[in-house]
Amino acid sequence: MIPAFGLLVGLAVGLFLHPVVPLALQPYLPIAVIAAMDAVFGGVRAVLDGIFNDKVFVVSFLSNVVVAAFIVFLGDQLGVGSQLSTGVVVVLGIRIFSNVASIRRHLFSA
């Protein structure tokens, strides 16, 4: 419950404060957001599976974000940044879909 509130508060703060993304972070923020969403859906799924662990969630969240950003950074350095970020988005999107599908099966038995 508290994390859900945190999400809403974060959204509200982001919408009302109009923060500007630093130029150096601009390529990494969207990928990091996707990775964090993947972690969040994975966490919800783990809760429903009964295998949720706070520590695992925190670590997976942080590692997802860092790894995704690092992959994009590496791609930028190698000159394939846009392709690699597309690839990361595809992979994370597939994972999010599978997580959401699992959550749906748990909640709606369908």
Add this chain to the structure above:
Amino acid sequence: MSQDKPAAGSSSRERLLLMARPRATKANLFAALLALLLGFAMATQVRQNQSLGLESLRQSELVNILDNTTLLSSRLDQNARDLQATRDQLVSGGTSGAAALRAAQERLDALRILAGTARARGPGIRMRISDPGDKVTAPLLLDSIQELRDAGAEAIQVNNIRIVADSHFNLGASGIEIDGRTVAQPYSITAIGDPATMSSAMEIPGGLSENLRQLGASITINQAKDLTVGALHALSAPRYARPVPPPATSAP
């Protein structure tokens, strides 16, 4: 695990509710902090993406925009150059027009003074010749006018007759006539020019004054700083002479 569907659904909902209860563990707070960061990042990214113009466009679209901008820029550059050239032309045209007007005015003034259609004013001398014995002839008077011209007189009048290029002197029934009008004694000659030069030309030994005095006439010469030649000459249009157009020195 999803085989026993109703049981799994209810138990997982229970687990979700269990999880949803506020627990003040360190990990839960940390997760909340992460969620807050995620929400903040999402909102920021969405806003950023909406405010972005060009970053989200494809390469071909960017190339198109760049082309359009370059074209527009070159067109505006051309426009600016044209307008600049027009402006330069107008500015120089304005000054040259004013200069031409000034030159034309100066020329007109000079010609009007020369032709005797304008009053002239300036330094000069005033001569007064009284000739009780009627010894001063028309050629002598003409000589005096010629002497004044040699000395640089620019405008001359005798009594109230302006002396111009076509003035003629002759001896009439009642005395000397200039342009057909009788000149009464004493002859009063006003000449505008350098006063010192003209008076010394008149007083030169063997010159006009001496000749006149030898004939028994008396002559007085006064230099003045500001004289007015007020008589005007009525200009008549030439009947036979026609101007020859000047040779075209500058091709149009």
